[in-house]
Amino acid sequence: MSPRPADISGPSLRSLAPLRTPLRCKTLSVFSTPTARIIGMHPYNDSRQASLQAHFIVIGGGIAGLAVAYVLANAGHHVRVIEKRGLGEPAGGLRVPPNLSKILRKWVGADELKRTAVRCVGSPFLDLATDSRVGYIHWKPAVMEETGGEFLMMHHEDVHRMLYDLAVGAGADVLLDTSVVAIHPGTDALPNPSVSLSNGQVLTADFLIGADGPNSRVREVVLGEDDDAEPGGTTVYVASVPASEMRADPTLREFVRTDEWPIWMGANRSMCGHYIRATNEFNITLFMHKNDPDAQSGEEGWEDVILSSGLDQSQHGSSVQKLLKLAPKLVRTRFMRRPEGVPEWIDQTGRIVLIGEAAHPWFPCGTHGASMAVEDAVVLGRLFSNLRSWSQVPSFLSAFQELRQARCDAVLESDVANARLVALPPGPMADARNADMHRQLDDWDEGALKENFEAIAEIFGYDAGDAADEWWVDWGRFGNKLDEGGPGVHLVNFDVQVVAVETE
Template identity: 40%
Template sequence: MSVSDTVNGRMRSMSISNKIAPLKIDFLIVGAGLAGLACAYTLGQSGHRVRVLETSSSLHQRAGGIRVPPNLAKLLLQWGLGEELAKARPCRKTAFHSLETGEYLGFLEWQEDIIRESGGDFLLMAHDDVQAMLYDLAVSVGAKVIFNTPIVSVAIDDIRERPYITTVDGIIMDADVVLGADGSNSIIRDYVNGGEDNAEDIGQSFYTITIPSETLRGDPDLAKWADLPQWPVWMGHARSREGREFCVHLYWPDSEVQLESPEGWDVVVPTSCIDLSNYDPVIQRLFTLAPDALRTKHMTRDIAEDWVDETGRIAIIGEAAHPLLPCSTHGASLAVEDAAVMGVLMSRLRTWEQIPQFMEGFQDVRQARCTHVRLSELHNAALVTLPPGEDRAMRDAAMRLSLHADADWDDTRLRAQWEEIGEVFGYNALEAAEDWWIKWGSIGDSAKVISFHEPMSWAHAVTKVDVQVSH
């Protein structure tokens, strides 16, 4: 693939994503996170009427930093957000340190040619900024976002054959389609999969702190971290610390913190509750600069088996469908890719019978992709939290090689890096949706008898995953 192919692909994708659907329908989206807002935009852009119902009182919830990998940046660029993206800090490197000693073990560097080839940049941004950009896009195409509206249930009205939701105040709202974008602890997922939440508490939480860049720059020990175009990682047993200009995510065992808290993104704890005294002084210093942290309990959940209910009128997107580790490299990118695919398919809507077909198509396009990326994220998380022992020694030895590697990159080496990360970073959600449409979408009603859920083999892709894929 060449850069010009990518550019042509982008133009091809823009032409389909801008289409106005011949049949315009009503959507209710539960959740105004990144998945819900992005989906409100892509559906509104095709002329559909969209309402988004959100528990929180406003967009302005406390959050931290988020990674915008090329597969996400290219979508945001195509949606006209180039000016905002230009203000973000590029990320070209992940530097690995020992959490215990601070030793700089090695690094992974993405070459400019590779980033260019993937069609987007790799950026570090604030979660708030990405959410605000998507909100503005959603309202610009007529979507209504309603805050202070927690949803307690979803169901199908058998007589009218329409889905409806019930709010905590007992208000009922119906629509032609309900989309659950209500995050990893989704009630819509439980409905679609006809069962209980399969969450497992593995006794770990993420702590997010933010430190103003100016504070870092004013500290002689920390100033060098403030403006580096990189994402440093400190690795320790069952714990790790990742950070950027002013945001730090710490992954830490609950057994060492005398606090209980529910899952979610709204629990704030004092940083003094985490004992860092045995670890790198840089980490200790960073935590003294932040009085409190956002604590996100990590509950593990499998990727949902069914993303669409049996009527084809209720579906799940974003982390409701494919929960990840909090603060993953691809948390935002997979959520927004979902929205892009949903938007392309629904821009083709011509008949009522196509609704379930397109919803199945959505799952068909997205489930294998999300499973693959999720596995690579879990693999990377396991690698940076290894206990002392042979595996950790091998990991560190491999990383140290990067410190002595030749700085010159020839074509063979560039090709090898593309083969490693091209599948994840080079993915184009709009093209994937368009390809599905060309293959299946035009079949019309007869497509309903085709099974779209043949398990795809991703074993090949998994063998390619290693620590260099993300972070």
């Protein structure tokens, strides 16, 4: 089925144009490709059991750690998660874009998701100082349907708890309130890595998964060097306010009248808000960029709770001021850049692997921090659901990084660019952005439609399970056949496997 242009046209999508960055990853052309290609051609078999079962220790029980624990335990592996904090830690809202919501829907079902999630219908772009409307993106159901998921808004804690229940339900052992204090890679004589815990225990496994977030200790072991983080110029503040109090206020009522995700645009500062915990609370997230007085403070991480009364309110219109009055406390976190990036996700012994923010530290409260973490988990878990022989492991791990790194880099670039775009200081660039957001339906032509929709499809239409399964069908299973045919044949990269396919 080809999508009908009439379904996806509208002034709203036009305003998405400046919000995207061209992606270097695989292009999904929705106008020339059947819908099945976007939604996923391969059946997504979440219950495939690995014939060789391995022991995994996952360091960090955040979104990435619990998701990978679930997928691996579901495939029959033995999984232990070590998490230094507990459940129900202070947090704010998560946008759950279609590439994530389709995974959660498969895991818990649409009804369970609906208990805590709200479907986002659109995003008004507002002036931070005056609340006046500059533009609007309508997240049209027909467009979202083509991506195979929905754009949902949830509380971080609800997603975290859902993943905790899934992981434990699948048989993973999750140890809360316990830190990993030291990591010991294996040696030639004993390749198994181990970890020392804050409770004095030392645990050994076949593999360690570093899911310990942006400040990862496991990353330092993998890279063999200290973290080179430096301030990235942005501090982010999150809080939630009771929706009932907003409904009682004539200025704030309009933000809880519809299921929207409003974005207030200021100079070096922006704010967004949306429903969380179904329609019971409203999350607010403030982004302060370089040159903003509140941008140069805080630490990376989610442990810093501050009083909102200390924030500079001079740029805020009445609605933002009122929202902040309803949120006396805010969680503060800081964006840190790693100038060298994270070039290696797998250590030299081939037994320690990074996922989530440990592999690709994210822009705090970007749209895709959680979605990339869960996609990582699905891809890694799906690859290891094919495990039959230890000799497959190097190809699985290199495939994991190969499949994930380019996508994460491109989506991060887009998340950062979008955050900066809505906080441009006054000037020609802000004027051009506003003019673009104002443009009307009749400006659209087929070319613009295609371009915008393809950009959406690339990010939202991705199916992590399909990506792993396609790799397995195209490359992985041939490695397996050769493995069985002759001892010592060991495929670790794509070039070798191309030759193998041709000579079959």
